[in-house]
Amino acid sequence: xxxxxxxxxxxxxxxxxxxxxxxxxxxxxxxxxxxxLDSSIRHIxxxxxxxxxxxxxxxxxxTGRPGVVMVTSGPAATNLVTPICDAxxxxxxxxxxxxxVSRAAIGTDAFQECDTVGITRSVTKHNELVMDxxxxxxxxxxxxxxxxxxxxxxxxxxxxKDVLTSKVEWWWPTDDELLASLPGYRPNTRGHTxxxxxxxxxxxxxxxxxxxxxxxILRARAAEELAALVELTETPVVTTLMARGAFPDDxxxxxxxxxxxxxxxxxxxxxxxxxxxxxxxxxxxxxxxxLDGFAPGAKIVHVDIDPAELGKxxxxxxxxxxxxxxxxxxxxxxxxxxxxSGEATLPERAPWRSRISGWQERYPLHYDPPAEGDAxxxxxxxxxxxxxxxxxxxxxxxxxxHQMWASQYWRFNEPxxxxxxxxxxTMGFSxxxxxxxxxxxxxxxxxxxxxxGCFQMTAQELVTASxxxxxxxxxxxxxxxxxxxxxxxxxxxxxxxSEVYLSPDLPDYVKWAEAMGCAALRVEDPxxxxxxxxxxxSIDDRPVVVEFRTDASEKVFPMVPAGAxxxxxxxxxxxxxxxxxxxx
Amino acid sequence: MRTPHHHTLTVLVENRSGVLARVxxxxxxxxxxxxxxxxxxxxxxxxxxxxxxxxxxETDPEQIxxxxxxxxxxxxxxxxxxxxxxxxELLLATVTxxxxxxxxxxxxxxxxxxxxxxxxWNQVSVMLAGEPARLDDFEELVRxxxxxxxxxxxxxxxxxxxxxxxxxxxxxxxS
Ligand SMILES: Cc1ncc(C[n+]2csc(CCOP(=O)(O)OP(=O)(O)O)c2C)c(N)n1
Ligand SMILES: [Mg+2]
Numbered sequence: 001x002x003x004x005x006x007x008x009x010x011x012x013x014x015x016x017x018x019x020x021x022x023x024x025x026x027x028x029x030x031x032x033x034x035x036x037l038d039s040s041i042r043h044i045x046x047x048x049x050x051x052x053x054x055x056x057x058x059x060x061x062x063t064g065r066p067g068v069v070m071v072t073s074g075p076a077a078t079n080l081v082t083p084i085c086d087a088x089x090x091x092x093x094x095x096x097x098x099x100x101v102s103r104a105a106i107g108t109d110a111f112q113e114c115d116t117v118g119i120t121r122s123v124t125k126h127n128e129l130v131m132d133x134x135x136x137x138x139x140x141x142x143x144x145x146x147x148x149x150x151x152x153x154x155x156x157x158x159x160x161k162d163v164l165t166s167k168v169e170w171w172w173p174t175d176d177e178l179l180a181s182l183p184g185y186r187p188n189t190r191g192h193t194x195x196x197x198x199x200x201x202x203x204x205x206x207x208x209x210x211x212x213x214x215x216x217i218l219r220a221r222a223a224e225e226l227a228a229l230v231e232l233t234e235t236p237v238v239t240t241l242m243a244r245g246a247f248p249d250d251x252x253x254x255x256x257x258x259x260x261x262x263x264x265x266x267x268x269x270x271x272x273x274x275x276x277x278x279x280x281x282x283x284x285x286x287x288x289x290x291l292d293g294f295a296p297g298a299k300i301v302h303v304d305i306d307p308a309e310l311g312k313x314x315x316x317x318x319x320x321x322x323x324x325x326x327x328x329x330x331x332x333x334x335x336x337x338x339x340x341s342g343e344a345t346l347p348e349r350a351p352w353r354s355r356i357s358g359w360q361e362r363y364p365l366h367y368d369p370p371a372e373g374d375a376x377x378x379x380x381x382x383x384x385x386x387x388x389x390x391x392x393x394x395x396x397x398x399x400x401x402h403q404m405w406a407s408q409y410w411r412f413n414e415p416x417x418x419x420x421x422x423x424x425x426t427m428g429f430s431x432x433x434x435x436x437x438x439x440x441x442x443x444x445x446x447x448x449x450x451x452x453g454c455f456q457m458t459a460q461e462l463v464t465a466s467x468x469x470x471x472x473x474x475x476x477x478x479x480x481x482x483x484x485x486x487x488x489x490x491x492x493x494x495x496x497x498s499e500v501y502l503s504p505d506l507p508d509y510v511k512w513a514e515a516m517g518c519a520a521l522r523v524e525d526p527x528x529x530x531x532x533x534x535x536x537x538s539i540d541d542r543p544v545v546v547e548f549r550t551d552a553s554e555k556v557f558p559m560v561p562a563g564a565x566x567x568x569x570x571x572x573x574x575x576x577x578x579x580x581x582x583x584x
Numbered sequence: 585m586r587t588p589h590h591h592t593l594t595v596l597v598e599n600r601s602g603v604l605a606r607v608x609x610x611x612x613x614x615x616x617x618x619x620x621x622x623x624x625x626x627x628x629x630x631x632x633x634x635x636x637x638x639x640x641x642e643t644d645p646e647q648i649x650x651x652x653x654x655x656x657x658x659x660x661x662x663x664x665x666x667x668x669x670x671x672x673e674l675l676l677a678t679v680t681x682x683x684x685x686x687x688x689x690x691x692x693x694x695x696x697x698x699x700x701x702x703x704x705w706n707q708v709s710v711m712l713a714g715e716p717a718r719l720d721d722f723e724e725l726v727r728x729x730x731x732x733x734x735x736x737x738x739x740x741x742x743x744x745x746x747x748x749x750x751x752x753x754x755x756x757x758x759s
Contacts, residue, residue: 117602118605121602121605121606122610122613125656126656129602146656183598183659184598184655184656184658184660306654307650308647308651308654311646311647
């Protein structure tokens with residue numbers, strides 16, 4: 001069967017069971033938009049290509065399937081760089097199709113030409129410029145394979161316009177042909193048997209173990225296996241920002257989020273542990289704080305699909321390369337074998353548990369309740385959103401203070417319900433990512449918690465949401481500031497505020513949201529919080545934006561200042577004052 | 585200068601456009617330093633071989649190897665410590681050699697087993713292939729005559745072969 005390259009491209013995407021493409025057409029990709037009209041694939045027309053990328057990420061976060069983006073060359077491709085890098089940092093499976101100028105024009109600075117594969121080389125797992133039309137189906141198949149296996153990530157396929165218009169004989173590569181075409185790509189998913197036994201022995205010998213669970217648990221769909229290991233070994237768990245939901249927050253062994261704005265107990269338990277069982281995580285600096293002060297007495301069992309993560313930051317005592325789902329199940333089996341055979345018994349965990357509950361009692365998450373007439377407390381808004389959220393609600397967030405409050409105050413009891421930009425920390429992530437999440441899980445309520453600064457970066461995608469009837473809900477925590485930066489200037493630059501003020505009224509978020517086809521509400525009084533949230537939850541025929549006017553002076557606590565060790569975590573001033581009283 | 589700190593990575597890659605940029609880009613982005621780099625086709629046209637020399641005091645060769653392996657087009661990597669490798673490099677140099685100095689220069693080239701590849705009225709161009717350290721020595725000895733141009737290729741390497749047939753080996757690794 002002879003097809004045009006464009007038809008072959010769309011057919012290849014269909015073969016990969018693509019249900020939706022987020023994109024925006026233009027000159028070089030034009031030929032591909034024609035066969036799209038006849039395809040079963042849904043296309044969502046975005047207002048900015050960055051939005052398409054984050055939508056695809058949001059879709060991937062909640063479905064576990066690769067998000068697909070299609071845009072044209074030049075400025076469209078460069079607009080995609082931010083979400084591609086975001087997906088790279090957070091190992092999100094993404095397939096990006098970009099148009100390119102015709103082969104003969106490449107290298108001539110043609111109209112809308114840019115070196116897309118060059119620009120994206122360091123932020124993709126792999127990318128490919130398709131010069132041979134006959135290779136198109138293979139390259140697409142490779143892209144999906146690479147994006148979704150091993151350590152997932154973004155893969156970009158750059159397609160010259162004349163490749164799309166040339167004739168190709170249709171073929172679809174077999175599994176064998178696919179593997180033969182990637183001789184250097186053989187991710188190792190099965191852990192080393194001897195290392196797995198060693199991990200089991202190390203775990204049963206530990207007196208103060210902590211499971212340090214990362215986003216890899218979610219990528220590997222290993223939440224059940226994690227729960228089984230934790231329960232068998234009675235090991236407390238911390239879930240990083242990327243792993244929220246990988247282990248239920250309401251489980252007594254869940255200590256919450258570690259790291260720069262993690263809670264005191266999660267941070268301190270890691271510091272005091274004699275063993276960290278690091279699963280699908282990469283010892284990010286936002287988790288470890290100053291490295292030479294991080295978990296000084298802990299042995300490390302480190303499981304990761306990416307061999308380069310083992311020993312990159314901290315040398316593990318027991319390194320295991322493999323897929324978290326398989327390896328964790330194997331470790332659990334090995335631990336059970338040790339316990340059943342009587343070869344080992346778990347040490348008494350009660351002393352460790354009681355130290356942990358001591359920290360939990362003394363340093364719970366805290367904010368001072370508002371005095372009469374105070375602006376809204378952002379934490380209070382988060383609690384209200386959480387408590388009113390329908391079962392199974394998916395939460396997305398932007399980047400800043402509101403993100404930390406979202407992670408701290410939400411209760412994640414189910415995996416794949418948290419959509420977040422962790423590694424890159426991309427302001428503007430939440431609105432498009434929430435839209436993509438809702439496209440992937442239309443059966444779920446999707447809330448985005450956004451900052452006023454973030455919202456202004458990608459709000460235009462609410463036009464996309466309105467016109468495509470994607471009823472997401474956005475809560476703007478409007479503190480009139482680039483709040484997280486303001487917090488740093490307050491604490492570390494003697495309150496010298498430089499370029500962080502945004503104004504509460506400019507723009508008028510309600511009018512803006514309405515102009516974009518959304519329902520819009522503004523909340524200024526604490527008594528209005530609940531009714532507004534109830535109203536928002538009841539609207540299901542269009543996007544809703546609720547603007548909460550929050551207290552600009554609120555800061556995120558606890559905090560490990562940049563460059564400090566986790567042992568020097570700063571707790572909320574009220575708690576600090578109380579503990580001084582205790583000491584006196 | 586070649587020292588025991590210089591390890592050689594031989595990297596077998598798919599022979600596709602952009603592979604050099606991927607490898608070079610990786611080294612730049614991760615802050616790994618390359619001492620020398622040689623790229624050449626192999627006996628199988630589908631693959632090329634990069635021979636990369638790195639200073640292991642500056643960067644952990646394990647991280648370099650693991651990061652390189654993440655490149656989809658990288659098929660195989662062998663890391664060779666100087667003692668485990670047979671290494672060769674090619675040197676070409678144009679040396680001042682007027683009537684007075686010419687015979688001395690030629691003698692030096694002879695001693696090192698090199699050759700004269702071009703002769704001008706007051707210069708000769710010489711070539712020498714050999715172990716990098718020998719090339720260093722030659723370079724040092726010929727320098728006083730005056731070097732106007734010098735090029736070295738960067739080294740290529742093969743793993744040293746087993747000296748003993750397997751059944752004669754008393755101890756040793758399985759591979
Ligand atoms: C694209 C981008 N630019 C700049 C930053 C640096 N940055 C991190 S948080 C932040 C402030 C975010 O402000 P807002 O969205 O209002 O959230 P808030 O901290 O006030 O809750 C900034 C500027 C970033 N993370 N991303
Ligand atoms: Mg703000």
